[in-house]
Amino acid sequence: MPKKKRGNNKGKPLVEWCDENGEHGTRLLLEYKDKQRKVGQVSYGSNYKALWRCVLCRTEWRTEVRSRTTGKNIHPTGCPECKVSGGAIKHATATDNFLTWCEENGQLGEKLRLEWCDDNDKKPTDVMRGSNYKAKWKCSIAECGHTWKATVASRTKSFKPTGCPKCHPPYANLRKRQRNDA
Numbered sequence: 080m081p082k083k084k085r086g087n088n089k090g091k092p093l094v095e096w097c098d099e100n101g102e103h104g105t106r107l108l109l110e111y112k113d114k115q116r117k118v119g120q121v122s123y124g125s126n127y128k129a130l131w132r133c134v135l136c137r138t139e140w141r142t143e144v145r146s147r148t149t150g151k152n153i154h155p156t157g158c159p160e161c162k163v164s165g166g167a168i169k170h171a172t173a174t175d176n177f178l179t180w181c182e183e184n185g186q187l188g189e190k191l192r193l194e195w196c197d198d199n200d201k202k203p204t205d206v207m208r209g210s211n212y213k214a215k216w217k218c219s220i221a222e223c224g225h226t227w228k229a230t231v232a233s234r235t236k237s238f239k240p241t242g243c244p245k246c247h248p249p250y251a252n253l254r255k256r257q258r259n260d261a
Contacts, residue, residue: 090122090123090124091122091123092118092119092120092121092122092123093107093111093118093119093121093122093123093125093144093148094108094118094119095123096122096123096148097118097123100148103155106134107147107148109134110131110132110133110134110147111129111130111131112130112131112132112139113129113130113131114130115130116129121144122144123144123145123148124144124145124148125143125144125145126143126144126145127143127144128141128142128143129141129142129143129144129147131147131158133157133158133160135158135207136158136160136207138158138159138160140158140159140160142156159211160207160210160211160212176203176204176205176206176207176208177191177195177203177204177206177207177208177210177231177235178192178202178203178204179204180208180235181203184235187240190219191234191235193219194216194217194218194219194243195214195216196214196215196216196217196226198215199214199215201214206231207231208231208232208235209231209232209235209236210230210231210232211230211231211232212230212231213228213229213230214228214229214230214231214234215227215228216228216229216234216243218243218245218246220243220246223243223245223246225243225244225245225246227243227244227245229241
């Protein structure tokens with residue numbers, strides 16, 4: 080008895096799944112660029128690594144079809160460069176880039192704009208505010224001046240954005256609290 084091929088035929092065809100899944104499905108159809116297997120030849124739960132092209136930043140990457148739908152992930156994956164997840168289609172605007180985001184986000188935005196190092200290989204206008212691009216930063220506190228690398232996304236996230244690891248190491252407040260409790 081021949082062995083059954085596993086993993087590449089899990090459920091309905093991707094094209095059908097996309098038709099039933101609104102804006103998210105529409106986005107996947109727009110981003111699917113694989114020439115080896117057409118969109119009608121793979122299922123939405125397939126582990127086939129298809130070629131995708133981001134509708135915002137035009138980055139191309141390969142990832143499993145199931146990681147773009149749901150599969151084992153609670154949240155579908157998106158572009159690895161701009162980190163736009165699999166949600167609704169977002170139209171690229173000036174507010175998507177890091178510099179514009181800084182200008183619109185008060186003190187935090189001003190601080191991050193000042194901490195961006197000019198010797199990065201990309202300009203602040205070339206990356207999205209939620210990008211996975213590891214940029215070089217220089218602490219804005221004159222006495223510190225520490226430089227380090229961190230993703231743009233980790234610096235701009237709305238809940239607990241990261242800062243200078245020398246001035247504000249992770250869990251610094253927790254350690255201080257534990258010493259005071261002892």
